[in-house]
Amino acid sequence: MKLKTMLLGAAALLALAPQAYAERGADGNVNVLYWQAVSGMNPYLSSGTKDVEAASLVLEPLAGFDEKGDVFARLAAEIPTVENGGVAADFTSITWKLKPDLKWSDGSPVTSADVKFSHDYCTAPEGGCAQGGRFEGIASVETPDAATIIVKFKAAKPNPYQAFVGSTSPIIQKAQFEKCLGAAASTCNDQNTKPIGTGPFMVADFKVNDVVSLAANPNYRDPAKPAFATMTLKGGGDAAAAARAVMETGEVDYAWNTQINPDLQTQMKAGGKGVFVNAFGTLVERIEMNMTDPSSALPEGERSTVKHPHPILSDIKVRTALSMAIDRNLLVAVGYGEAARPTCNLVPAPAIYASDNTGCIAQNIDGAKALLAEAGWKDSDGDSILDKDGKKLSLLYQSSVNPVRQDFQALVKGWWNSIGVEVELKAIDASVFFGGDAGSPDTFQKFYADVEMYANNFDGTDPEPYLAGYLCNKIPSPANQWQGENVNRFCDPAYDAMVAELGKTQDPAKRGEISKKLNDMLTKDSMVIVPLADRGRLSAHSNTLAGVILNVWDSELWNAADWSRVK
């Protein structure tokens, strides 16, 4: 009976959906809750996900990513490819054409000058543009006519879909931002909070770190959209309160990132007013092994540097044993429920780049013990902690303060203890751990510990820059103020050579193959990075809101134009 009702409901929903967005603004107001409040509407200045996603309702790029990670045209007439001649055969330039008759929300036409200006804005010196990475390697942006943009690269760029693609590099209006270049960027408060855009909505009122009131854009290119006349984007509270507001009280139609523990998820579902939606991207919670010696006995400036290899973790057998002892299924069940799945990969998606590596998922305590014995570790003094040459197998395991991470730390500590490894846990405030302050001993880059745990992902769908973070020259050290992505101090000339090859390879299938190899070199072949869980996005929407498709490759609000009210 219940199934039948549900099916009937779904059928009714489908039948109603096309009518629902027949007319712009017909569905009144929609309430969206971002528990991290929005502090700005200009993604070039605020890099926070909340700010980028809020801005994506107003500002649009030439092309975006859909829920499968494929590029689709937004302001562009079509996606330039080598086949249609839009991308030069040698990948040194890309030619974009704007859709005809595009208008800004103030009624003025969108031209190629606006696109070129967006590039100039982000690359202006002293502007501190947060999305500078998207515009790297560009030699020039040319505008032969009002609808054509040619981006020329300094060298062949196998992935030309970076600048002006995705919600992190949208087109801003030249007329509005002209006076805000470079150091003047942060003086333009009105522009940064109420940008004029081409998206389905426009900012009616902005209260910093509180509420963004939006109204349907009268000049949006699809005259029938958006279905909602207004949107209220409220901020504040926490993930649990946000989930409650959708699932239990029904005050809110859509809540972003309702990452709560599995028990609470079940409890909230009983409220019956909404549903959780999840999707998996590239965010991987992992344990990173320090390949260098973090011992405090070493002089400052030599701790955790390549000068001193790690006395215990330099042995791959120890690293493998540590990974084997972990039960990833249990970790996921305890910490994330539906919002994550166990993984052995650093690059878990998109499918073309994801290795078929699943060997780590089954826990093997006995195997781990055998491996340690093989490596020469044994308990010679009977204190149930292994030792070798008078040195105990003792590790300092650090992470940031976060309830799930502390649960993980405790569980992993238990398993490692059971194979004879002594573990000391340390939790550091996130603002310090991720703060990158060269003067602090507790940053994840400085890595004054043996192993550490955090999550990281990459922007967009191309893992190349992410994998290039593990080059020998990206190792944080006193010489570069401890900046650099290669926190493990992993250094393998074969890896470096392969990354260089990836940079030269254009064929997608070939790129996928190399990426998988690189992923394997860091994970199953060397166990320098021990992935634990592939963390998805978990958001909640009300039963009365139709059209939500969760997208982890771009802004979560990417298709807000298609949202409508179930009638």
Place this chain on the structure above:
Amino acid sequence: MLTYILRRLLIAIPTLLVISLVIFLIVDFAPGSPASEIPLTISPEVRAKILEAMGVNQPVMVRYGLWLKQFFYVEPLIFYDYLFGTMHAEGLQRIISYQTRGPVFNLIVERIPQTMIVIGTAYLVGILIAVPIGMYSAYRQYSWFDQIGTFIAMVGYSVPTFFTGVLLIVIFAVHLQWFPSIYDTTLMVTDWASFLKQVKQMVLPVMVLGLFNAAEISRYMRASTLENLNLDYVRTARAKGLGEKTVVLKHVLRNSLIPVVTVIAIGIPTIFGGAIITEQVFKINGIGAGLINAIHANDLPMIQTLTFIFAFLIVTFNLIADILYGLLDPRIRYE
């Protein structure tokens, strides 16, 4: 009196400067960095450029000097321009928040009204409850009324607002559904219906804070009244044959209010300071919530500016309280 005020004002200047320096250094030396708010997907090079544009990496004394200039020169000039429509501050760098990359004072101006309305009302309600309760408790010392009043005051003063706030939400918002639990900051009061809505959403936060304020002030009022009731002038008034009403409400009330008024004056800065916890609990976008957000994000300019404004208000209202005391009580003379 005038020389006294002048002297106090002159002393206040170095005091405030020292306070501002101490706040700046404490906030600066605290661990944590605004860089932790930047996602890890952003490369170290771009990250360094962002931080440079914020001015985070400059030496602490340079940043302090800049802040002094901005706070005491640029921002007042902006205000002057705003009042008279002039353009003197054109092109001058304002105090910019790390978090929003916008001027700190915009956020303050946006948030002051909510804080003043909610916390101010709570303070007023607190006073209105506290004064009569305190007086009556003293007049009928050790009566049932006094005992209950003392108990409630103790509870109100010692139970934290994050407990009373959530308790009231559970009772009145979740179970009874009389009042909303989330303060709607976009609500505009235009007619009766919206005014009623505004009153409704203010009831819970005002109750929480009002109870806390009333508890404190009623204790002062009770103590002060008790002291006065036993004095000679009260006996004289009664001996003259004046009615109890006149004795208590005219003679005793006025004299007992003197110390209480100064306590109230000293407490006024807390209205501007907002109530960090209460604002968080009810999601009111006031100054207190703004401060705690800034602390989470290591937004030094915002923390520095807000805390300094509080320090300034506290120094000012202390001075006002001293002057008021002199005015209300002719026996006090400042020479």
